[in-house]
Amino acid sequence: MTALLWLIPAALGLGALGLVAFFWSTRAGQYDDLQGAAERILIDDDGPIVDDEEEG
Amino acid sequence: MAPLDAASPAIDPVAFVRGDGAEKRLDLAVQNARCAACIARIEDGVRKLSGIRSVRLNLSTGRLAVAFAGDDGLAVSIIQTLEKLGYPAAPYAPDTRDDPRTAEEKRLVRALAVAGFASANVMLLSIAVWAGEGEMDIATKTLMHWLSGLIALPTVAYAGWPFFESGWKSLRARAVNMDVPISLAVLLACGLSIYETAMGHGAAYFDAAVMLLFFLLIGRFLDVRLRARAGQAARDLAALQASIAHRIEADGSIKTVPAGEIEPGDRLIVPNGERVPVDGRIAAGEGEVDASLVTGETAPLHVSPGAEAWSGMVNLGRPLTLTATAASQDSLLAEIARLVEAGEQSRSRYVRYADRAARAYVPAVFTMSAATFVGWMVFGGTVHDSLMNAIAVLIITCPCAMALVVPAVQVVATGRLFKDGILVKSGDALERLATARSVVFDKTGTLTEGRARLLNIDTFKPDMLEAAARLTRLSRHPLSRAVSDAAGEGPVADRFEDVAGGGLLGEVDGVAVRFGSARWLGLDRPSDDAAQEAWLAVGDQAPVRFMFADTLRTDAVEAVRQLAARGLDAELLSGDREAPVAETARSLGIERWQASLKPQDKIARIEALNADGHAPLMVGDGVNDAPALAAAHVSVSMGSAAEISRSAADLVIQRDKLSSLARAIDVAVKARARVMENFALANIYNIIAVPLAVFGLVTPLVAAIAMSASSIVVMLNALRLTRS
Incomplete structure (x- = not known):
C-alpha cells in the first residue's frame, strides 16, 4: 500500500507537469510555424568571422 | 498561397505601414518561400536594408513580419528587394478582430489536453483494478475508484462542456443532435459510478467517461480546426487582393490608404489601369472601363460623370474622380448581396450526414434503452438491475464513433485538396x-x-505589329495590352495621345500612326464584332485589321x-x-x-x-x-x-x-465512400455491443475497450484517404 501512496501522487504530479508544459507551449506560440522550425535548423548561420566583424 | 492577380497593378505598400517613429510594422504575404534557403535569403536580404529592426518569416503561413524605423518609403524598397530575390510579396493587413473560431479552437485544445491527461491517469488506476481483480481487497478498490472519480469529475465538468452546451441548445430548440446522447451517456456514466462507488458495489465507469470525452474532443477539434483554417485561407486570399484607394484630402493633396478606410462621401482618384476600389459615382472624367469582373462582359464600358462605378471595374482611360457611395438599396451590388443571402438560405436546407445520422440514431437508442428496462422488469429483474442495464445501453451506444466518422474523413480530404x-x-x-x-x-x-488575345498575328507584316505596339505599350486598354503582349517589350512612340472613345494616336519614326476603331479612323468596313477588333493606319498605307478574342x-x-x-x-x-x-x-x-x-x-x-x-x-x-x-x-x-x-x-x-x-x-467521392464505410463500422460496433448491454454483460472493462476500439478503427479508416 505504501508503494501505491507514493506511486499515485507521483504519476499525477508528473502528468500535471506535462499538462502545464503543454499549456505553456501553446501560449508561447511554439506551434505557430512548425514548417519554419523544421527548416530553420538547416540554415547555416555561422558565416566566416571576417563578415561578422565587417557587419558588426 | 494564391498567386497575385497578374492583371492587377502593384499595391502601394506604404498604405499598410502601421505604427510610427522608431516602431513601424509591416506585414507581407510572401510567395514561393518553401525551404530553409528561402528563409535565409528573405530574412538576410531584408535585414541588409538600413533601418530594419527585425524580420521574421513564418514559413507555414507565408507571412513576413518586418519591424523598422524611419521613412515609410522603406516599405517599397522591402518589396522591391523581395521581388529581386524572386519572392513576390504583397502588403497584408492583419486581421485585428478576435476570430471567434480561433478562440473556440484554443478552448478545445485546452479541453483536449485536460481530457488526455485525465484519461491517461484514470486508465493507470483502472488497469490496476482490472489486473488485481480477485486479489485486491474491496477497500483498496474503492480507494482507487474514489481517486479516479477525483480526477474524472472535474475533467468531465471542464472538458465535457462543449457537448453539454451544444446538446442543451439543441434540446431547447426542440431537436436532438448527437450531443444529446453523448452528454447523457457521460453524465449517466459519472452519476452511476459515484453511486456504485459510494454503495461499495465496485463498478465504476469513470475511465470510460473520460476516454470517451478525449476521443470526442479529437473529433470536435478537427472539425473546428478545419473550418478555422479554411476561413483563414479565404481571408488570406482576400488580403492578397486588398486594394488601395487614392483619397483626395481636404487640402487637395492625395493620400494613399487601404480601400477599407474609405467612407461614403470621400472623393477618390482612380488612375489609369487601376481598379475602382469602392462603389461610387463618377464625379469628373470620362472614359472607358473594363467591367468584365462585374458583368462578365468583355467589351469595355463607357462612363461619364454621374454614372455609377462598381468596385472591381478597371479604369482604362484617363484618371477618373469618384465620389464613394455606400451600397445604396438599389445599386447593383446591394441587389447582388441580397441575392447571395437568399441563395445561402436555400442552401442551408441541406442536411449534413452527421445530422441525418443523428435523427435516425437518437430515437433508436432511447427506445432500446427503455425496452431494456421494461424487458428486465418483465422477466423478474429488480428495479436496480433493470435500471443499471438500461443505463448501460445508453452508455455503450454513446455515438462516439459516429461523432468522429464525418470530421475525421473531411479533415483528411480537405488537407489533401489544400495541398493541391x-x-x-x-x-x-x-x-x-x-x-x-x-x-x-x-x-x-x-x-x-478574361482578357483579349491577338488572333491574326500571321496575317500582317511584323513591322505593322511593331508600329501598333509602340502605341499600345503606352495604353492600358485590353486590346492594347493584347497587342503589347504579342509584340513583347520594346520602344514606344515619340508622340502619343489617347483619344477617349476612339483610339490611340502617335508618331513612329516621323510617320503618323493611328490605332483604333473603324469608325474613328473613318473606315466603312463590315465587322463581325466591333468590340473585338481594331484597325491600324500607318501614314498613307492601307489600314490593317487586328482581330482579338478572349481565349480559352x-x-x-x-x-x-x-x-x-x-x-x-x-x-x-x-x-x-x-x-x-x-x-x-x-x-x-x-x-x-x-x-x-x-x-x-x-x-x-x-x-x-x-x-x-x-x-x-x-x-x-x-x-x-x-x-x-x-x-x-x-x-x-x-x-x-x-x-x-x-x-x-x-x-x-x-x-x-x-x-x-x-x-x-x-477526392469528394472517395471521402463520401470513407464516411459510409465509417458509418458501417460504427454500426457493426453497435450490433455487437448493444446486445451485450441489453443482457447486462457490459462491465466497465468491456465498455472502455469497446468504445475506444470503435473510435480508433474509425479514425484509422479515415486516414486511408491520405494514401494513393
Whole structure:
C-alpha cells in the first residue's frame, strides 16, 4: 500500500507537469510555424568571422 | 498561397505601414518561400536594408513580419528587394478582430489536453483494478475508484462542456443532435459510478467517461480546426487582393490608404489601369472601363460623370474622380448581396450526414434503452438491475464513433485538396460536391482567361505589329495590352495621345500612326464584332485589321471532358454577348448555353436545375456570378475571382487551374465512400455491443475497450484517404 501512496501522487504530479508544459507551449506560440522550425535548423548561420566583424 | 492577380497593378505598400517613429510594422504575404534557403535569403536580404529592426518569416503561413524605423518609403524598397530575390510579396493587413473560431479552437485544445491527461491517469488506476481483480481487497478498490472519480469529475465538468452546451441548445430548440446522447451517456456514466462507488458495489465507469470525452474532443477539434483554417485561407486570399484607394484630402493633396478606410462621401482618384476600389459615382472624367469582373462582359464600358462605378471595374482611360457611395438599396451590388443571402438560405436546407445520422440514431437508442428496462422488469429483474442495464445501453451506444466518422474523413480530404491548391471552405461542401450531377460554367474569367488575345498575328507584316505596339505599350486598354503582349517589350512612340472613345494616336519614326476603331479612323468596313477588333493606319498605307478574342484557358477543354467523364452535364451561362459565348460553347463541345444573362437569370436557371434534381456544380468568378454561386447545390470560384464570389463559393481553386475540378470531385467521392464505410463500422460496433448491454454483460472493462476500439478503427479508416 505504501508503494501505491507514493506511486499515485507521483504519476499525477508528473502528468500535471506535462499538462502545464503543454499549456505553456501553446501560449508561447511554439506551434505557430512548425514548417519554419523544421527548416530553420538547416540554415547555416555561422558565416566566416571576417563578415561578422565587417557587419558588426 | 494564391498567386497575385497578374492583371492587377502593384499595391502601394506604404498604405499598410502601421505604427510610427522608431516602431513601424509591416506585414507581407510572401510567395514561393518553401525551404530553409528561402528563409535565409528573405530574412538576410531584408535585414541588409538600413533601418530594419527585425524580420521574421513564418514559413507555414507565408507571412513576413518586418519591424523598422524611419521613412515609410522603406516599405517599397522591402518589396522591391523581395521581388529581386524572386519572392513576390504583397502588403497584408492583419486581421485585428478576435476570430471567434480561433478562440473556440484554443478552448478545445485546452479541453483536449485536460481530457488526455485525465484519461491517461484514470486508465493507470483502472488497469490496476482490472489486473488485481480477485486479489485486491474491496477497500483498496474503492480507494482507487474514489481517486479516479477525483480526477474524472472535474475533467468531465471542464472538458465535457462543449457537448453539454451544444446538446442543451439543441434540446431547447426542440431537436436532438448527437450531443444529446453523448452528454447523457457521460453524465449517466459519472452519476452511476459515484453511486456504485459510494454503495461499495465496485463498478465504476469513470475511465470510460473520460476516454470517451478525449476521443470526442479529437473529433470536435478537427472539425473546428478545419473550418478555422479554411476561413483563414479565404481571408488570406482576400488580403492578397486588398486594394488601395487614392483619397483626395481636404487640402487637395492625395493620400494613399487601404480601400477599407474609405467612407461614403470621400472623393477618390482612380488612375489609369487601376481598379475602382469602392462603389461610387463618377464625379469628373470620362472614359472607358473594363467591367468584365462585374458583368462578365468583355467589351469595355463607357462612363461619364454621374454614372455609377462598381468596385472591381478597371479604369482604362484617363484618371477618373469618384465620389464613394455606400451600397445604396438599389445599386447593383446591394441587389447582388441580397441575392447571395437568399441563395445561402436555400442552401442551408441541406442536411449534413452527421445530422441525418443523428435523427435516425437518437430515437433508436432511447427506445432500446427503455425496452431494456421494461424487458428486465418483465422477466423478474429488480428495479436496480433493470435500471443499471438500461443505463448501460445508453452508455455503450454513446455515438462516439459516429461523432468522429464525418470530421475525421473531411479533415483528411480537405488537407489533401489544400495541398493541391483547392480550398474547401466547409466540411459539408465536400458532401455536396460528391453528389453534384451537372456543372454550370461562367464564361469570362472562368473558362476563358478574361482578357483579349491577338488572333491574326500571321496575317500582317511584323513591322505593322511593331508600329501598333509602340502605341499600345503606352495604353492600358485590353486590346492594347493584347497587342503589347504579342509584340513583347520594346520602344514606344515619340508622340502619343489617347483619344477617349476612339483610339490611340502617335508618331513612329516621323510617320503618323493611328490605332483604333473603324469608325474613328473613318473606315466603312463590315465587322463581325466591333468590340473585338481594331484597325491600324500607318501614314498613307492601307489600314490593317487586328482581330482579338478572349481565349480559352489551356486546360478548359480537358476540364470539361474530365467532368463529362464523371457524368456531369456541362452548361454555359454567361453575361457576355451571344457571339463569343456561342463560339466558346462550340469549341468546348458544350451543347446548352445562354448569353446576355443578368445575375437574376443565372439564379433562375440554377434554381430550375436544383428543383429538377440536377444538383448543379456552379463554377464562376465575377460579381455577377455570386448569387448563382450561393444558390447552387455546390459552387467553385477561381482564386482571382471577385471577393464576393470567393466568399459565396464553397471551394476556391487557387492558381485558377480548371483541371483541379475533377480532382476535387474525385477526392469528394472517395471521402463520401470513407464516411459510409465509417458509418458501417460504427454500426457493426453497435450490433455487437448493444446486445451485450441489453443482457447486462457490459462491465466497465468491456465498455472502455469497446468504445475506444470503435473510435480508433474509425479514425484509422479515415486516414486511408491520405494514401494513393
